[in-house]
Structures are given as structure tokens and as C-alpha cells.
Amino acid sequence: MNPMLETTITVNGTRVTRRVEPRTHLVDFLREELGLTGSHTACEHGVCGACTVRVDGEIVRGCLTLAVQANGRAVDTIEGLSDSGEIRDLQAAFHERNALQCGFCTPGVLMTAQELLRTRPAATRDEIRDFMSGNLCRCTGYQSILDAIEAVLIARRQARPA
Amino acid sequence: MNDRIAPDQLAPAPRAEERKPAPAPVATRGYIGASIPRANAKRLLEGRGCYTDDIQLPRLAHVVFFRSPHAHARIKRLDLQPARAQPGVIAVFDGRAIAEYCTPWVAVLGHLKGIKSPPQHAVAIERVCWQGEAVAAIVAETRAQGEDALAHVEAEWEELPAVTDMEDALSGRYVIHPDLGDNICFKRELVTENFDAAFAQADLVVEETFGFGRHTGVTLEGRSILADYNAAEHSLTVYHATQAPHMMQDIFSRHLDIPEASVRVICKDVGGSYGIKVHVYPDEMATAAISVMLRRPVKFVADRLESFLTDIHAREHKAKIRLACTKDGRILGFDLDDLTAIGPYSVYPRTSGIEGNQVVNLTGGPYRHKAYRAKMHVVFTNKNVTCQYRAVGHPIAVALTEGIVDLAAAKLGIDPAEFRRRNIIPDDAYPYTFPSGIKFEKLSHEQCLDKLLEAMDYRALRAEQARLRATGVYRGIGLAAMIEVTNPSPAFYGVGGARISAQDGATVRLEPTGMVTCLASVTEQGQGTDAIFVQICATAVGVSVDKVRVMTGDTGVTPYGGGTWASRGAGIGGEAVLQAGKALKSNILDVAAAMLGVDKATLDVRDNAIVDGATGEAKLPLAEVGRVGYFRPDTLPMKFQAELSVTRHYTPREYGFTFTNGIQASLVEVDTDTGFVKLLKHWCVEDCGTVINPILVDEQIRGGIVQGLGAAMLEECVYSPEGQLLNGSLADYLVPMSGDVPDIEVAHVCTPTKQSELGAKGVGEAGTAGAPGAVMNAINDALAPLGARVTDQPFTPERILRALGRI
Ligand code: FES
Numbered sequence: 001m002n003p004m005l006e007t008t009i010t011v012n013g014t015r016v017t018r019r020v021e022p023r024t025h026l027v028d029f030l031r032e033e034l035g036l037t038g039s040h041t042a043c044e045h046g047v048c049g050a051c052t053v054r055v056d057g058e059i060v061r062g063c064l065t066l067a068v069q070a071n072g073r074a075v076d077t078i079e080g081l082s083d084s085g086e087i088r089d090l091q092a093a094f095h096e097r098n099a100l101q102c103g104f105c106t107p108g109v110l111m112t113a114q115e116l117l118r119t120r121p122a123a124t125r126d127e128i129r130d131f132m133s134g135n136l137c138r139c140t141g142y143q144s145i146l147d148a149i150e151a152v153l154i155a156r157r158q159a160r161p162a
Numbered sequence: 163m164n165d166r167i168a169p170d171q172l173a174p175a176p177r178a179e180e181r182k183p184a185p186a187p188v189a190t191r192g193y194i195g196a197s198i199p200r201a202n203a204k205r206l207l208e209g210r211g212c213y214t215d216d217i218q219l220p221r222l223a224h225v226v227f228f229r230s231p232h233a234h235a236r237i238k239r240l241d242l243q244p245a246r247a248q249p250g251v252i253a254v255f256d257g258r259a260i261a262e263y264c265t266p267w268v269a270v271l272g273h274l275k276g277i278k279s280p281p282q283h284a285v286a287i288e289r290v291c292w293q294g295e296a297v298a299a300i301v302a303e304t305r306a307q308g309e310d311a312l313a314h315v316e317a318e319w320e321e322l323p324a325v326t327d328m329e330d331a332l333s334g335r336y337v338i339h340p341d342l343g344d345n346i347c348f349k350r351e352l353v354t355e356n357f358d359a360a361f362a363q364a365d366l367v368v369e370e371t372f373g374f375g376r377h378t379g380v381t382l383e384g385r386s387i388l389a390d391y392n393a394a395e396h397s398l399t400v401y402h403a404t405q406a407p408h409m410m411q412d413i414f415s416r417h418l419d420i421p422e423a424s425v426r427v428i429c430k431d432v433g434g435s436y437g438i439k440v441h442v443y444p445d446e447m448a449t450a451a452i453s454v455m456l457r458r459p460v461k462f463v464a465d466r467l468e469s470f471l472t473d474i475h476a477r478e479h480k481a482k483i484r485l486a487c488t489k490d491g492r493i494l495g496f497d498l499d500d501l502t503a504i505g506p507y508s509v510y511p512r513t514s515g516i517e518g519n520q521v522v523n524l525t526g527g528p529y530r531h532k533a534y535r536a537k538m539h540v541v542f543t544n545k546n547v548t549c550q551y552r553a554v555g556h557p558i559a560v561a562l563t564e565g566i567v568d569l570a571a572a573k574l575g576i577d578p579a580e581f582r583r584r585n586i587i588p589d590d591a592y593p594y595t596f597p598s599g600i601k602f603e604k605l606s607h608e609q610c611l612d613k614l615l616e617a618m619d620y621r622a623l624r625a626e627q628a629r630l631r632a633t634g635v636y637r638g639i640g641l642a643a644m645i646e647v648t649n650p651s652p653a654f655y656g657v658g659g660a661r662i663s664a665q666d667g668a669t670v671r672l673e674p675t676g677m678v679t680c681l682a683s684v685t686e687q688g689q690g691t692d693a694i695f696v697q698i699c700a701t702a703v704g705v706s707v708d709k710v711r712v713m714t715g716d717t718g719v720t721p722y723g724g725g726t727w728a729s730r731g732a733g734i735g736g737e738a739v740l741q742a743g744k745a746l747k748s749n750i751l752d753v754a755a756a757m758l759g760v761d762k763a764t765l766d767v768r769d770n771a772i773v774d775g776a777t778g779e780a781k782l783p784l785a786e787v788g789r790v791g792y793f794r795p796d797t798l799p800m801k802f803q804a805e806l807s808v809t810r811h812y813t814p815r816e817y818g819f820t821f822t823n824g825i826q827a828s829l830v831e832v833d834t835d836t837g838f839v840k841l842l843k844h845w846c847v848e849d850c851g852t853v854i855n856p857i858l859v860d861e862q863i864r865g866g867i868v869q870g871l872g873a874a875m876l877e878e879c880v881y882s883p884e885g886q887l888l889n890g891s892l893a894d895y896l897v898p899m900s901g902d903v904p905d906i907e908v909a910h911v912c913t914p915t916k917q918s919e920l921g922a923k924g925v926g927e928a929g930t931a932g933a934p935g936a937v938m939n940a941i942n943d944a945l946a947p948l949g950a951r952v953t954d955q956p957f958t959p960e961r962i963l964r965a966l967g968r969i
């Protein structure tokens with residue numbers, strides 16, 4: 001019935017090849033096939049952002065993307081960003097401000113925040129609030145998340161040579 | 163992208179925080195009061211936590227449920243065989259099959275006099291009573307195969323009348339459970355002796371009816387359970403996203419007939435709970451039973467639709483409240499008539515009578531009136547069940563009280579802050595017994611009010627509000643004073659016969675290297691339990707925080723205890739950790755005194771070492787005590803046994819509850835053309851006694867407030883008259899996102915409870931308790947010049963436009 005499609009994805013810098021059902025979502029593939037359980041699902045239809053991962057450098061909803069769509073592409077997850085050190089400052093700022101409680105939203109929030117930091121280094125607090133409004137966090141009330149992102153944004157801006 | 167770096171190209175650089183020295187203790191109270199980041203948050207920040215759904219076991223099977231499409235129906239025919247034949251399907255079960263392994267339950271408690279509820283099965287037999295009730299279970303090799311097979315279940319129904327309206331339910335026109343005689347689950351009446359006189363002599367009596375929408379917790383992680391039965395041992399290990407592992411151990415044991423000591427409940431990381439994950443859910447019981455039946459591990463994780471259909475809902479209330487006062491603004495009494503609907507069953511084992519009971523207990527909370535009458539009915543309906551969700555009853559009691567207080571103040575032309583000042587219980591009036599019978603040890607309403615008005619610059623805000631009104635901008639300021647139940651004693655559940663521990667325990671152990679391990683029965687759900695226990699334990703023993711490891715959430719490992727609910731973790735669990743830590747320190751000093759041949763009284767433990775208590779001179783590293791205590795006890799005096807592991811427990815006894823108090827304020831702007839409300843700012847002053855970690859406390863309050871804002875502005879489980887849930891997805895049921903909420907200023911007054919040495923009271927629910935009332939008052943303050951008023955939550959744009967007569 002469901003033909004399996006051979007799919008090759010570079011996940012966090014490592015090439016993996018698997019035969020996957022076309023209907024398998026990227027986030028389920030990462031979690032169940034590769035054991036990368038840092039990406040979560042909470043709504044499974046693109047509303048909450050818990051499943052956010054990067055495909056070829058841009059964030060996508062892992063619950064709206066099929067694994068086969070990532071064939072031949074590079075996928076980065078929270079585990080990869082953590083190991084590479086790319087968001088170490090962001091993670092430290094979240095830790096410092098307790099910008100997470102249960103942590104279930106956190107990987108997705110960090111992925112989105114890093115996108116913001118990379119693409120809008122001059123964002124104001126209101127713009128940060130706006131950019132982050134696709135990531136649901138039920139625990140924190142968001143203020144500490146915005147504080148942490150804002151602090152990193154300023155720190156990275158200052159660290160950049162003028 | 164060129165900024166990606168593959169892990170193998172990386173030299174593992176030491177992380178900044180690993181190189182930093184451990185945070186220094188605060189002068190006299192050690193780490194109590196220090197904002198130390200939570201050590202256990204690091205794994206969550208790297209996506210390396212372990213939530214229940216992350217666990218895989220060999221031979222793991224997946225359970226999905228076929229659920230009722232009707233609110234009330236008889237099952238005429240159920241054919242599971244076509245589903246059984248689908249690829250990957252391992253087994254199919256109906257309610258009768260499950261019932262052979264899992265006995266039904268009845269959720270009543272002795273101290274809620276007259277409460278009644280019918281027996282409830284894990285999977286429905288013969289009849290379904292709400293849309294979403296599980297009717298059959300399908301077990302498959304993968305969740306996807308199970309879901310595919312669901313489409314092949316054949317069912318025929320005889321629809322029965324669905325009772326969905328509370329008043330209709332109360333009327334008893336159609337009785338959902340004929341054996342019970344009527345639709346009333348529980349009722350309570352209370353009247354103080356002086357009630358009639360107080361209302362007769364009043365200069366002013368104001369009255370209003372308020373409505374509260376049924377809403378739910380929306381934990382980001384759905385309910386999750388992995389049950390692993392070992393047939394050889396007749397033992398069951400359950401990995402469970404739960405707040406109360408020992409309660410669940412007892413329940414699995416009794417309903418599956420497995421000896422209690424052979425049931426182990428392990429609670430790994432939990433993706434939010436807020437009261438949602440402290441109840442017994444039929445589908446979770448069925449999952450555990452299926453593991454026994456199939457003799458293999460099985461997992462069930464609720465998806466979002468299942469969460470909306472079956473996670474407990476809460477707070478569907480309609481309440482009439484009256485307030486009597488004198489013309490100079492002295493409140494004489496309150497009169498409450500509350501009606502609440504809980505779905506077709508009282509929820510096990512805490513019952514669904516507690517929320518309404520709390521509304522009766524807490525209404526009028528901050529004020530010093532003497533007269534009170536309350537009437538409350540809890541009725542059955544054919545919607546999903548309701549039960550205790552964060553701040554149980556408080557948001558209703560606070561909104562009712564504060565809404566009617568504002569109305570009285572407005573009628574008398576007294577400023578709402580001034581009206582409150584005249585009526586709040588003075589700070590020197592304690593201990594104080596409230597008309598509903600509850601007792602307050604010591605509260606600080608006056609200090610909190612002062613601090614709040616100063617923090618928000620109340621006068622300036624009022625002046626600005628008046629200025630803006632002249633330009634057609636409608637801003638409103640709302641206040642909501644509150645009291646909150648925390649640190650519950652056995653009076654909450656135990657006295658009623660519930661096997662729910664009111665005490666908690668901690669075991670603290672010195673490791674041979676000088677590190678300290680703390681095993682505690684309170685659980686971590688992200689609120690920071692582990693972190694504060696590290697701080698308390700380090701302080702009590704005399705070590706630095708980096709030397710302490712905390713383990714929670716495993717009935718096979720920790721002392722027995724209640725877990726996380728009713729804002730009890732810090733106040734009860736924290737005290738147990740403190741006492742265990744102090745006892746360990748004393749035992750460490752016994753060993754050190756024996757090693758050094760000096761009087762124990764001359765020694766102390768500070769900064770990971772045995773020191774001379776008077777001079778601070780270092781005598782021995784703790785690791786040396788560990789080495790000798792464990793590996794060379796032969797060098798210690800004959801008959802001396804080192805006891806480097808200690809367990810202590812704590813139960814609050816003097817008061818039924820340790821009340822906290824606080825006050826919130828909201829500033830809003832109403833767009834009178836669209837009905838949209840912009841939340842501009844929110845303030846909260848809270849008195850939770852000793853603050854162990856200020857940043858964690860503030861974040862509990864902020865997160866709680868935002869859940870309260872959601873209830874006030876957005877959230878409602880909307881049912882059709884036929885009992886169909888109309889908004890069972892996160893696209894339709896709105897929760898606050900970052901763009902919806904204001905920044906929140908938090909401040910504290912600190913009145914430690916004298917019942918415990920630690921002095922901590924709870925803080926997890928205060929935000930949720932007060933926010934809806936504050937926002938409601940702010941909106942009504944904004945609408946006042948237009949003669950409009952809203953009383954039904956959530957305050958959607960449509961309701962505001964209706965109030966304004968625009969639609
Ligand atoms: S799970 Fe993908 S957006 Fe919610």
C-alpha cells in the first residue's frame with residue numbers, strides 16, 4: 001500500500017539514509033527513526049511551534065513538513081545547535097533568566113529565536129514579541145523569553161565589529 | 163548554509179558556566195533567597211530531557227482509543243474485528259474486556275457530605291456519557307497503524323438526550339444517571355447567624371450574576387503513559403507524566419490488583435501539568451490494564467484533539483453574588499449562589515466537588531465582613547469531566563468578590579483602591595477566622611495594597627486615564643485582592659478518605675566524595691522543585707549548591723509523599739528537605755567529632771568542609787568524612803556507627819491550609835469600535851512567605867497570571883447544545899501567545915509561616931487566581947463612562963461589542 005521512499009538527509013551534519021513512508025512527518029522521523037527527541041509535537045498542525053527545526057538553514061514546522069521533502073537537504077535540530085555551540089549564548093541567557101519551566105516548548109522557541117537573531121539583528125522588543133508569537137509557551141508567560149532574546153540580541157550586536 | 167558546523171569539526175570547548183565558580187551563599191540564610199539558575203534546566207535547553215513519549219522499550223506497543231462521537235448514547239453494536247484485521251494491529255479490546263483487569267471507581271469523599279457519582283469504567287460499557295469517552299482500545303505496533311485501524315471500527319448508536327445546560331441539569335428534567343435520582347453531584351449551604359440582620363441594616367445591597375467559561379489546561383505535552391508489566395514478577399512499572407506518583411501507585415495497585423510494592427511509578431520530565439496531570443484518566447488506566455493483559459510494554463500519548471476532549475476541563479460556573487454595605491463603604495456581608503457543571507462523572511480520586519467548595523470557602527476572602535451566606539450546586543452534564551485545574555476555585559471566587567466590590571465602590575462613588583483599604587482585614591488582626599470557617603495564620607493585605615499602588619503609581623495612572631478619556635481613548639484600571647490556599651494539611655483530601663499523602667519526605671545522603679544526594683517525594687514539573695531543594699539542602703548541610711543532586715519522581719526510590727499540587731512543593735517538601743539536611747549535618751558532625759576526637763559542639767560544616775565553629779578554621783574536607791565513614795569505619799570508635807543517610811518527613815498540622823495573600827492590578831485599553839482589549843500592563847504583589855529562589859517565584863507568578871489572562875480573554879471549550887465540542891484544536895481554542903500578553907511587574911511582601919522552620923508558603927497558583935478578576939475590573943472600568951459592563955468570561959470582542967450595544 002504505502003511504498004517506502006529512500007530518503008537521505010544530512011541531520012546535524014551527519015548523512016542518514018532511511019526508507020520512509022511518504023506520509024511520515026519530519027518531526028516524527030527525527031523522533032522515532034533517529035531518536036532525536038529534542039523536537040516535540042504539541043498541536044500537529046502548525047500552530048504551536050514545538051516541532052520547529054531547520055531545513056537548509058531556514059526554520060520550518062516539523063509537523064507540516066514530510067520527511068521525504070527533506071530528501072537531499074540539511075536538517076538541523078536542537079541537538080545539533082547545542083553541540084555546535086551555535087546558540088550557547090542564547091541557552092545561557094534562557095538559563096540565567098529561567099526562560100523555561102517544563103522545557104517542552106523550549107527547543108522550538110530556541111530555534112525560532114536563533115532565526116530572529118540571525119535575520120533581524122536590529123529587532124526591537126516589540127518586533128521580538130511579534131516574531132516569537134508563533135511559539136506557544138504555556139508555562140512562562142513569555143516575558144523571560146523576550147528578556148533573554150533581547151539580551152542576546154544586544155550582546156551579539158555589541159560583539160560584532162562595527 | 164556556511165555557518166553550520168558539523169559536530170565532529172568541533173573541539174569540545176568548555177562551557178562558560180562550567181568554568182564559573184559555584185554561586186556563593188547569601189550571608190545568614192545560605193542559599194535561601196538566592197536566584198540561582200535551575201541546574202536541571204540545562205538538559206531541557208539542549209533538547210536532552212526525557213519526557214514519557216521519548217522512552218522506547220523493546221516490544222513496545224501503542225494504544226489508541228476509539229472514542230464516542232456522541233455526548234450521550236447507548237452502544238447498540240460494536241464490531242472490532244475489522245479493525246483487528248488491519249496491518250500491525252496486535253489486539254482490540256472493548257470495555258468489558260478491560261473491566262476484567264481493571265475495576266471501576268467511584269469518586270466521592272467523606273468530608274464532602276452527600277457527594278455522589280456513579281461507578282466509572284476505564285472504557286465505556288453499554289453507554290457513553292460524553293463525546294470523546296473511550297469505547298474501545300486498539301493496540302498496534304505503531305501509533306500510525308493503530309490510528310489507521312480506528313477507521314475500521316464499526317459502531318451503531320442509540321442516541322440519548324444530552325444534558326448540556328447547567329440549569330437544565332439542575333432542573334432534573336432528564337436525569338443522566340437514573341440510579342442517582344437527580345443530576346446533583348454535590349451541594350453545600352452555609353449561613354452565618356448574623357446574616358439576615360446584616361443585609362437588613364445595609365444602606366446598599368448590590369447584586370450581579372457572573373459567568374465563567376469552561377476551559378482547560380493545555381499542557382504542551384499531552385497526557386502520556388508507558389506501562390510495562392512483568393508477568394513473571396506480577397509487577398508493573400509505569401512511566402507516567404503525573405504530578406502524584408505515589409497516588410498513582412496506590413491506584414494502579416488497587417484497581418489492577420497488583421501488590422502496591424510491586425507497582426513502581428516513574429515520572430521523568432513532564433511537559434507542563436498545572437493540575438491536569440494529577441487525576442485518574444480512564445484511558446491511562448486502560449493502558450496500564452492492557453500492559454497486564456498483553457504482558458508487554460504499551461504506550462499511550464494523548465494527541466491534541468484527545469487532550470481537548472478528555473483532559474479535565476474546569477470552571478464552568480454561573481454565580482449570583484450580593485454585597486451588603488454601609489453608605490460610608492463598610493462591607494457587612496456577602497451572599498453567594500453558585501452553580502457549576504462537571505460533566506457526567508466526578509473525577510477520581512479528588513472528586514469534582516472541590517472547585518465549587520473552594521468558591522464557597524474563598525468568596526469575600528480578603529475582607530473583614532462578618533456575615534456570609536453561600537449556596538452551591540454541582541451538577542452532572544453530558545460534556546467532558548471537570549476537576550481541579552491550577553488555582554482551583556480561586557479565579558472564580560476572586561472575580562466574584564472583586565467584581566461586586568468594584569460595583570459597590572462605584573455605586574457609593576468611592577475610589578476602588580480606597581474602598582478596598584477600608585475593608586481589607588488589617589495586618590494586625592491575625593490569627594483570624596473568616597465567616598466561611600477558614601482560618602488565616604497571618605496575612606498582609608494592607609502592606610500588599612500599599613506596595614501595589616506605589617509600584618503602579620496609581621494616582622498618575624488615574625490622571626492619565628482621565629486625560630485620555632477626554633480624547634476618546636478608553637483605558638481601565640482593575641484591582642483584585644486575593645487569598646490563596648497553599649500547603650494543604652490532611653484536611654484537603656485525607657480526612658475524606660482519599661489515599662493522597664498530605665505529608666512529604668526527603669532522604670539526604672552524604673556520598674563518599676563529599677557530595678550530597680537528596681531524594682524527595684515532591685515532583686518536578688518545571689516549576690523548579692529540584693532547584694529549590696538543591697538550595698535548601700546545600701544550606702542545611704553546609705555545602706555549595708554544585709555538590710547537591712536531587713532526584714524526584716520515582717516511587718521505587720524516593721520517600722512516600724503527595725507530589726505536586728495545591729502549591730505544596732516548597733512549603734511541605736521544602737521543609738522535609740530542610741529537616742533531613744539538618745539531621746544529616748548533625749550526623750556528619752558526629753563522625754567528624756569521632757575522627758578528630760573533639761566535642762561535636764565545637765564543629766560546624768561550612769563550604770564543603772568540617773570547620774571549627776568558633777574560628778572557622780578548616781578541620782577536614784567533607785570527602786574525608788565520606789571516605790572514613792564508608793571505607794574505613796574500622797578507624798572509628800568501637801560501637802560507633804556512621805549514619806550518613808537520613809530521612810525526614812513533614813506535615814502541616816496547625817492550620818488546615820497555609821493561606822497566602824496578594825493583590826493584582828491590570829491596565830487595559832478597549833477599542834470600542836472592534837471590541838478588542840489591549841492588555842497594557844499587569845502588576846502583582848504577593849506574599850508567599852519565605853522566598854527560596856526569587857526568580858523562580860516571579861516566573862511562577864508570571865506564568866500563572868498569563869494562564870489567568872487566557873481564561874479572562876480567550877479560552878473557552880465551546881460545546882453545541884448537543885454536546886459536541888466545537889473547538890478542539892489549538893487553531894480554534896486560543897491560548898495566549900507572546901503578542902497577546904503584557905509585561906508583568908512582580909513584587910513581594912514577606913510574611914513567613916511560623917508553622918515551619920523554612921517559613922515558605924506556596925506560590926504556584928496565585929497568578930492564575932487573581933488575574934481574571936483584575937482584568938475584568940479593568941475592562942469594566944474602561945467601559946464605565948459608556949454605561950457598559952461585561953460579566954461573562956472570556957471577554958471576547960463580541961461580548962464587549964454586545965455590552966456596548968454595537969451588535
Ligand atoms: S506540533 Fe508543529 S506546530 Fe505544533
Ligand code: FES
Pocket residue numbers: 099100101102103104105106136137138139140382433434688
Ligand atoms: S516552558 Fe513549559 S511550555 Fe514553555
